[in-house]
Amino acid sequence: MGDGAGIDGNYAQELHQKHVRELLNKEKIKLWLPPYTNEDGSRGDSPKDLIARYAQALQLTEEMVSETIENLRVHALHKLAEREKYKKSGLALLKVKMTGQPSNADKMQHISLEISLDVDGKELRDMLSQQVSLPADQLKLICQGRVITNEGSLQSQGLKHGCQIMGLCLSVSQAQAAKQQEDVTRMLDTRKAAELLSDKAETDDYDIQIADQSGRPLDLPAAEKKALTLAMTLHEKGRAALKKKEDGRALLLLLEADKEFRKCRADILNAVDNYAVLCLDIVWCYLCLKNVEDLPDAASRLHASEECFQRTYGNNMERLLAVKGGSGTELALFMRLHLLQGIVAFHQHEIQEANRLLGKAEEELQRLTVDGDKLTQVIQMGFKEREGRLALRVTNGNVEASVQYIMKKREEKKEIAEKVEEERRKKKIQKRLGSTAKGDKVNVDTYEMLLSMGFRNGASAEALRQANNDLSLALEVLQNHPELLDLPDPSSSSVPITDDMLAQVISMGFESDMARNALQKHSGSIERAIEDLIKSGGVIASPNGESSSSASSSSSSGATSPYEDSRKQKEVLDDLVSDIAKDEDDYLDLTLHDEAEFLNQYKTLLESIKS
Numbered sequence: 001m002g003d004g005a006g007i008d009g010n011y012a013q014e015l016h017q018k019h020v021r022e023l024l025n026k027e028k029i030k031l032w033l034p035p036y037t038n039e040d041g042s043r044g045d046s047p048k049d050l051i052a053r054y055a056q057a058l059q060l061t062e063e064m065v066s067e068t069i070e071n072l073r074v075h076a077l078h079k080l081a082e083r084e085k086y087k088k089s090g091l092a093l094l095k096v097k098m099t100g101q102p103s104n105a106d107k108m109q110h111i112s113l114e115i116s117l118d119v120d121g122k123e124l125r126d127m128l129s130q131q132v133s134l135p136a137d138q139l140k141l142i143c144q145g146r147v148i149t150n151e152g153s154l155q156s157q158g159l160k161h162g163c164q165i166m167g168l169c170l171s172v173s174q175a176q177a178a179k180q181q182e183d184v185t186r187m188l189d190t191r192k193a194a195e196l197l198s199d200k201a202e203t204d205d206y207d208i209q210i211a212d213q214s215g216r217p218l219d220l221p222a223a224e225k226k227a228l229t230l231a232m233t234l235h236e237k238g239r240a241a242l243k244k245k246e247d248g249r250a251l252l253l254l255l256e257a258d259k260e261f262r263k264c265r266a267d268i269l270n271a272v273d274n275y276a277v278l279c280l281d282i283v284w285c286y287l288c289l290k291n292v293e294d295l296p297d298a299a300s301r302l303h304a305s306e307e308c309f310q311r312t313y314g315n316n317m318e319r320l321l322a323v324k325g326g327s328g329t330e331l332a333l334f335m336r337l338h339l340l341q342g343i344v345a346f347h348q349h350e351i352q353e354a355n356r357l358l359g360k361a362e363e364e365l366q367r368l369t370v371d372g373d374k375l376t377q378v379i380q381m382g383f384k385e386r387e388g389r390l391a392l393r394v395t396n397g398n399v400e401a402s403v404q405y406i407m408k409k410r411e412e413k414k415e416i417a418e419k420v421e422e423e424r425r426k427k428k429i430q431k432r433l434g435s436t437a438k439g440d441k442v443n444v445d446t447y448e449m450l451l452s453m454g455f456r457n458g459a460s461a462e463a464l465r466q467a468n469n470d471l472s473l474a475l476e477v478l479q480n481h482p483e484l485l486d487l488p489d490p491s492s493s494s495v496p497i498t499d500d501m502l503a504q505v506i507s508m509g510f511e512s513d514m515a516r517n518a519l520q521k522h523s524g525s526i527e528r529a530i531e532d533l534i535k536s537g538g539v540i541a542s543p544n545g546e547s548s549s550s551a552s553s554s555s556s557s558g559a560t561s562p563y564e565d566s567r568k569q570k571e572v573l574d575d576l577v578s579d580i581a582k583d584e585d586d587y588l589d590l591t592l593h594d595e596a597e598f599l600n601q602y603k604t605l606l607e608s609i610k611s
């Protein structure tokens with residue numbers, strides 16, 4: 001979309017054309033045929049009675065109707081000529097709208113390209129690069145909500161003759177070219193980091209929890225949890241870029257997230273509202289990048305988002321009331337949904353629908369607007385601004401009820417956090433206990449019952465392994481086999497060796513691989529690892545049976561040590577996780593300042609049309 005003045009100046013003409021076109025289609029009038037068009041393509045005669053009828057029906061002057069019909073006639077001839085040319089030459093016409101060009105960063109440039117749909121995306125990008133005088137790798141092309149990649153033919157990527165493409169110039173000035181290229185690299189690095197995080201979703205350091213609407217963790221198979229973790233991580237990074245007003249970079253990340261969400265099963269996506277929120281965020285990017293009217297993808301995404309919200313929350317948010325006891329925070333999502341639907345309807349010339357949806361958005365915005373004095377009162381009681389804003393929306397501005405709501409939410413989060421921590425603790429123990437004779441995992445609860453009876457760790461674990469988790473049989477095993485009572489504790493060689501542990505041992509002058517071997521041998525004990533290294537002259541065989549010579553040769557070959565690899569991975573993952581919301585309600589905390597601005601802009605445009 002263009003700026004307010006541009007829309008206001010062209011909109012009346014577009015609206016007249018839409019209404020006249022509807023009347024022509026209704027009467028099945030073909031302007032490219034006689035009497036409207038002569039054989040040589042010049043303007044023919046338009047029946048005066050038809051012009052008079054249309055002028056009366058649309059409350060326009062006959063001159064305006066005549067001019068509109070001529071514009072539509074010329075446009076129809078132009079489209080026919082393009083179609084015939086495409087049939088003969090096989091070259092499709094693609095219409096590209098470029099934004100963010102160095103010479104005119106705030107305005108759009110419309111470019112038409114003729115190209116075979118059999119060529120790959122790289123060739124299209126190279127052609128466009130020549131047109132706009134920018135390196136091809138600084139151009140990102142988007143069609144129907146999908147990024148056009150270098151690999152694969154244009155046809156296989158869904159491009160057709162006459163389709164619209166949005167082009168993002170990632171270099172807005174010579175001085176910023178390096179920074180913008182860095183942004184592209186960062187996006188690719190983010191994806192790699194997200195893939196790494198999804199691989200480590202079950203580890204102790206990065207135990208990612210995927211929760212339902214009430215904040216309770218969902219128990220998902222490992223493969224599906226990995227796929228959803230990747231999609232949600234890319235989404236969170238995109239939202240972080242949106243908050244920084246980096247709309248172009250945000251859109252690229254959000255579309256990557258969309259690609260991954262589409263790989264997940266529908267019933268998994270139905271359990272959470274993440275995909276609906278992603279669709280909203282993508283359309284919000286379109287709006288901020290001024291491309292709503294050129295991307296029909298926006299309307300389909302908003303429809304998908306609405307269906308998901310209704311399925312998740314109920315038509316009147318009744319499910320939400322049942323789960324969370326309130327709907328004030330989620331109302332912010334519906335407000336943004338109705339605002340975007342209203343804006344799309346405006347650009348589709350559906351004025352009544354735009355009026356209805358924008359009116360609904362305005363009503364919801366009023367309900368969501370928080371009194372500044374009341375918010376200050378809540379903050380002065382020691383609560384965070386975000387907590388206060390969300391609580392005041394849920395309680396319709398009642399300060400006392402808001403405080404109670406915040407306290408209740410904190411208790412619920414504490415309860416969930418304790419449950420998650422307990423599950424994490426049991427998972428660590430379970431890894432050490434191994435499996436029963438039947439191959440099942442040793443039951444941690446039964447194991448801890450034996451410990452509470454006074455049995456040692458090793459004996460309890462072995463008894464349960466032999467008894468296949470049967471408590472009575474395990475007690476019988478312990479009574480009949482007293483030799484088990486002296487078994488050592490379950491092997492804890494799987495205790496994760498952290499970078500801090502390695503750093504402390506390495507700082508004493510030992511090699512990184514030897515430090516790791518010693519720490520693994522002594523279950524992470526730094527003091528015992530150092531003592532053993534001193535006694536052995538700095539050489540410790542790998543617990544996995546690798547010889548010290550092989551470890552030594554690996555160390556001297558110039559390859560990156562495991563310590564270095566793990567440290568780099570940790571840095572990448574920590575940076576990635578820093579943008580992931582720590583609170584399940586974070587995505588609902590919209591200040592609504594930008595929404596109010598867009599709402600006022602489009603209300604003004606609607607008023608100007610009425611007048």
